[in-house]
Amino acid sequence: MSKETNRVLGHADEADGIEEYDNPLPDWWVGLLWLTVIWAVGYGVWYHFIADKSQEGHLAAEMQAAEVQWPEQAVTAVAFAITPEAVAAGEAIYTQNCLMCHGAALEGGIGAALNDDEWIHGGEAEEVIRIITEGVPEKGMLTWGPILGPEKINQVAAYVLNRNAELTGN
Numbered sequence: 001m002s003k004e005t006n007r008v009l010g011h012a013d014e015a016d017g018i019e020e021y022d023n024p025l026p027d028w029w030v031g032l033l034w035l036t037v038i039w040a041v042g043y044g045v046w047y048h049f050i051a052d053k054s055q056e057g058h059l060a061a062e063m064q065a066a067e068v069q070w071p072e073q074a075v076t077a078v079a080f081a082i083t084p085e086a087v088a089a090g091e092a093i094y095t096q097n098c099l100m101c102h103g104a105a106l107e108g109g110i111g112a113a114l115n116d117d118e119w120i121h122g123g124e125a126e127e128v129i130r131i132i133t134e135g136v137p138e139k140g141m142l143t144w145g146p147i148l149g150p151e152k153i154n155q156v157a158a159y160v161l162n163r164n165a166e167l168t169g170n
């Protein structure tokens with residue numbers, strides 16, 4: 001309990017006649033204050049040095065856990081190669097699925113032209129495979145990954161790249 005001294009500070013003349021008592025704070029209150037001060041020091045040491053709760057540490061730990069749970073998958077899950085077989089198989093896939101937007105001669109139309117050196121998303125095999133797999137849904141290019149699967153996507157990419165090389169002379 002507080003020690004009530006009921007001592008008056010005696011500056012009523014400066015405060016419109018209002019008197020102020022000088023009563024110390026209750027011991028339990030002061031005790032609580034010191035407890036929080038001591039706690040804060042201990043918690044600070046634990047947080048920064050013992051448990052390392054820094055944002056960097058947190059992120060690194062989460063990334064590591066995510067890496068274990070969802071290992072990075074290669075875009076080309078199936079080996080990619082421009083072979084005559086792949087190109088032939090790819091042509092059939094192209095005619096069935098892609099021709100109506102990209103044209104019989106890869107000249108484009110609804111879809112982007114694939115018969116020139118201009119690539120919106122890059123003309124490397126990996127980039128072409130990625131864009132066919134993931135699509136550009138907001139532009140009308142479907143996400144073909146789940147529809148065709150990696151092998152057929154590799155084949156149609158082989159056809160597109162092979163035909164593109166023929167047309168551009170690259």
Ligand code: HEC
Binds near residue numbers: 131156
């Ligand atoms: C419904 C129309 C449509 C169909 C069908 C379609 N595409 Fe597309 N495609 C598009 C559009 C539109 C774009 C341009 C996306 C953009 O502007 O980012 C595109 C872009 C592309 C690109 C990237 C071109 C670049 O310049 O980077 C490739 C590669 C591609 N399509 C291949 C294919 C293949 C292979 C198929 C068949 C499996 C296919 N597309 C079917 C509409 C289509």
